[in-house]
Amino acid sequence: MTPLRAIVADDSVVIRQGVARILSEGGFRVTAEARDASELFQAVANEPPHLAVVDIRMPPGGNAGLDAALTIRERFPTVGVLVLSQFLEPEYALRLLGAGVDRVGYLLKDRLGEAAELLDAAHRVAAGGSAVDPAVIGELVRARRRDDRLTRLTDREGQALGLIAGGHSNRAIAQRLGITTKTLEGMSGTIFSKLGLEDDPDVNRRVLAVLLYLDGADD
Amino acid sequence: MSHRRALALAAGVIAFAAVTTVVGMASGAPPQFLVADLVMGLTFVASGLIAVWLRPHSPAGPMLLVCGALWFVGSYAPSGQPVVTHLGFAFEGYYDLVLAALLLMLSSPSLRLEPRWLIGALGAAMAARSLGRLLLQDPVRVFDCAECAANPFAIWPNLAAFEAVEIASNLAISGLAALVGVVALSRLLRSGPVLRRVRLPILVAGGLAMTARTYDSFEYAWSTATGALLVEITEPWGEIFAWVGFGARVLVPIGFVVATLRLRRAPGPLGPLSAGLERPRGSGTVGDALRTALGDPSLVLLRPVDGKAWITEDAAPAALPSPDHGRAVTMIGPEDRASAAIVHDPALLEQPELLAAVVRVLRLALENERLESELREQLRAVTESRERIVTAAEEERRRLERDLHDGAQQRLIGVMLALQQARSTADAEAAPKLLREQLDAAAREITEAIHELRELARGIHPAILEDAGLEAAVTALARRVGIPVDVGMTLDGRLPRLVESTAYFTIAEALTNTQRHARASHATVRVVQAGASLELEVSDDGQGGAAAERGSGLRGLADRVMALGGRFEVVSDAGRGTRIRATIPTG
Structure with missing residues (x-):
């Protein structure tokens, strides 16, 4: 099987190489490294990878990485974009996801300490799915506590909801919760009806529905 | 002249008047003539006294008194007393000399008697005539000489010489009197508004008096030379014309007193002046107030620049006029470092007390103005520096946040990556369990540090x-x-950084307070952009009782908002929730 191609963009050489190493060890072939947005665009245009891991903060300044990620999503729809961020701001994650949650992820840099988490997210995004950092989901959920619909969920249902929003597959969620996929499917049906949402068999559309709900967009 | 001396002089004149009246009565003069003459002469006396009282420093009062005395000289030349008759005839008409002097003085821009030569010449001509009449004529021919009497003073009686002197001196008097009138009236036409307004009656009366003198003296010269009258006038017209001439002379002192009283009373200068100076800025200048108060529209207020040059109120360069230009200058403050100069109508110089009072008020006002502008300047500087301080603090926070994210946090993440690598190496090489546990513990610490740093940066x-x-x-x-x-929120796009951050931290602090102290179950944030300012309100349904003075957080916020020229208000009655309102200018 041909390994998935990845590009890593970060102005810090330590982080760039660290991420590249983790990805290489996880089965990716890192074809290029970029120090800023223009190098990133060049590398992507040169040979569109399956995945671009982009630091949210990059030269020339500000959150240039976020803008670069959005540009890549628009111009290279086949490239998965995983943004690494030091900001626990749902606003950024939601902005990155935009109207669709395919091939996109927003992960806090804290996850670099847990290679498995990073790789899991990287594979999901490269495979066309999504990954949103649990801390960001947590922030959204916390803000939604006032909504009594959310309080109707059991703890376990709440956990499942967080994982759904994080972009995990049913199989992965079931595995994490230690239940069967069938049980999870039943559970997610309950969750969606408790929240007054329409369940959707498409994972990405389901993630988006949950995220929008958590963001309060259905108010 | 002191009041006492003026009174003594007046008493003397009245006594003299009484004597001449008695003499006149004894000579059988008509009573209406006596009464009219007496009233006219005493008018000079009364005006002189009033003038002395109103203007102790002006020579006008004594001059009017002297005029009164001279009035009665020669009143009764045609009397039975040769000595009186001769003296009266020789020295009649000198009041016109004094009137001429008064006229020249009052019409002069500097209120000085000038040109002096004119008065000197007129006086000399009159003296020549007096000497001629006194020493050369014998007997004295007055009118038709029905009562011609011998002249006890004649040391060289000579009719031809007398007539020559009489003609020459009267021609000179006539011409000089005309010149005085012309000078006074032409000055009137060129004078400033105050002078013109105040002096018009005096100068016109004086002009008439000088005209009468001109005609009289010319008539004397003419009749002496030709033995005929210049114009045949039938009585009572001759009499009437004579009285009109006298009346014109009497108008001079009356006009003088009226004008003096008018100058004194009408403008009521200090009240309007101080009121004018107190007017809110922008509704008029100090110059306007002065012009109104002193009734001199031509007045100009000059300010010194660089100690030497002068500028007008419109900041146009100006020079102090030289004294002969018909303008007077009054300095505010010491001559060499005056805070202002008033260029005004010289007529105002006649009121030294008024000017002094105006100068005092003006000096206070200008000093006040200077202090006020200094204060405003200081306030502006303080306001600007306060805003700079807030801006600098804001920049500093921003820089700190960037440094934390791009510096310390990046390094910590680098360390975390290194630890992660060490951990995987340890796994691969089957390192001791203890080492792996230590590496895990270190990674957890680093993660915590990253979290804390992130919260810190976000708070900053x-x-x-x-x-x-x-x-x-x-x-x-x-x-x-x-x-x-x-x-x-109702916002019109992005706002200036400083406004955004001030609003943000105000809301953040208010919500922190709500969360910590208010025991509230719900909070509301409202932000509205209204015109050139941002209005924000954070309210909760908690227990209330918060105060800007108590919490250093709220106090700091209030300072920050006010440094930008905004308003800050806390309404927090116990049991009724807390509402924090701030208005921040966005311009």
Whole structure:
């Protein structure tokens, strides 16, 4: 099987190489490294990878990485974009996801300490799915506590909801919760009806529905 | 002249008047003539006294008194007393000399008697005539000489010489009197508004008096030379013309007193002046106030620049007029470092007390103005520096946040990556369990440090505020507050950084207070952009009792808002929730 191609963009050489190493060890072939947005665009245009891991903060300044990620999503729809961020701001994650949650992820840099988490997210995004950092989901959920619909969920249902929003597959969620996929499917049906949402068999559309709900967009 | 001397002089004149009246009565003069003459002469005396009282420093009062005395000289030349007759005839008409002097003085821009030569010449001509009449004529021919009497003073009686002197001196008197009138009236036409307004009656009366003198003296010369009258006038017209001439002379002192009283009373200068100076700025200048108060529209207020040059109130360069230009200059403050100069109508110099009072008030006003502008300047400087300090603090926070994210946090993440690598190496090489546990513990510590650093940086200055604006930042902030927060904003796009951050931190501090102290179940944030300012309100349904003075957080916020020229208000009655309102200018 041909390994998935990845590009890593970060102005810090330590982080760039660290991420590249983790990805290489996880089965990716890192074809290029970029120090800023223009190098990133060049590398992507040169040979569109399956995945671009982009630091949210990059030269020339500000959150240039976020803008670069959005540009890549628009111009290279086949490239998965995983943004690494030091900001626990749902606003950024939601902005990155935009109207669709395919091939996109927003992960806090804290996850670099847990290679498995990073790789899991990287594979999901490269495979066309999504990954949103649990801390960001947590922030959204916390803000939604006032909504009594959310309080109707059991703890376990709440956990499942967080994982759904994080972009995990049913199989992965079931595995994490230690239940069967069938049980999870039943559970997610309950969750969606408790929240007054329409369940959707498409994972990405389901993630988006949950995220929008958590963001309060259905108010 | 002191009041006492003036009274003594007046008493003397009245006594003299009484004597001449008695003499006149004894000579059988008609009573209406006596009464009219007496009234006219005493008018000079009364005016002189009033003038002395109103203007102790002006020579006008004594001059009028002297005029009164001279009036009665020669009143009764045609009397039975040769000595009286001769003296009266020789020295009649000198009051016109004094009137001429008064006229020249009052019409002069500097209120000085000038030109002196004119008065000197007129006096000399009159003296020549007196000497001729006194020493050369014998007997004295007055009128038809029905009562011609011998002249006890004649030392060289010579009719031809007498007539020559009489003709020459009267021609000179006539011409000089005409010249005085012309000078006075032409000055009147060229004078400033105050002088013209005040002096018009005096100068016109004086002009008439000089005309009468001109005609009289010319008539004398003519009749002496030709033995005939210049114009045949039938009585009573001759009499009437004579009285009109006298009446014109009497108008001079009356006009003088009226004018003096008018100058004194009409402008009521200090009241309007101080009121004018107190007017709110912009509604008129100090110069306007002065012009109104002193009734001199031509007045100009000059300010010194660089100690030497002068500028007008419109900042146009100006020079102090030289004294002969018909303008007077009054300095405010010491001559060499005056705070202002008033260029005005010289007529105002006649009122030294008034000018002195105006100078005092003006000096106070200008000093006040100077202090006020200094204060305003200081206030402006303080306001600007306060704003600079707040801006600098804001910049500092922003820089600190960047440094934390791009510096310390990046390094910590680098360390975390290194630890992660060490951990995987340890796994691969089957390192001791203890080592792996230690590496895990270190990784957990680093993760915690990263979390804490992130919260710290966000508290110092949230990146999202600069990146996405006030609404996104406040929405994110509201998510993290432990109670439901309803956020409502009506913004017209992005605002200046400083306004955004001030609004943000005001809301953040208010929500922190709510969360910590208010025991509230719900909070509301409202932000509205209204014109050139941003109005924000954070309210909760808690227990109230918060005060800007108590919490250093609220105090600091109030300072910050006010440093930008905004307003800050806390309404927090016990049991009725807390409402914090701030208005921040956006311009």
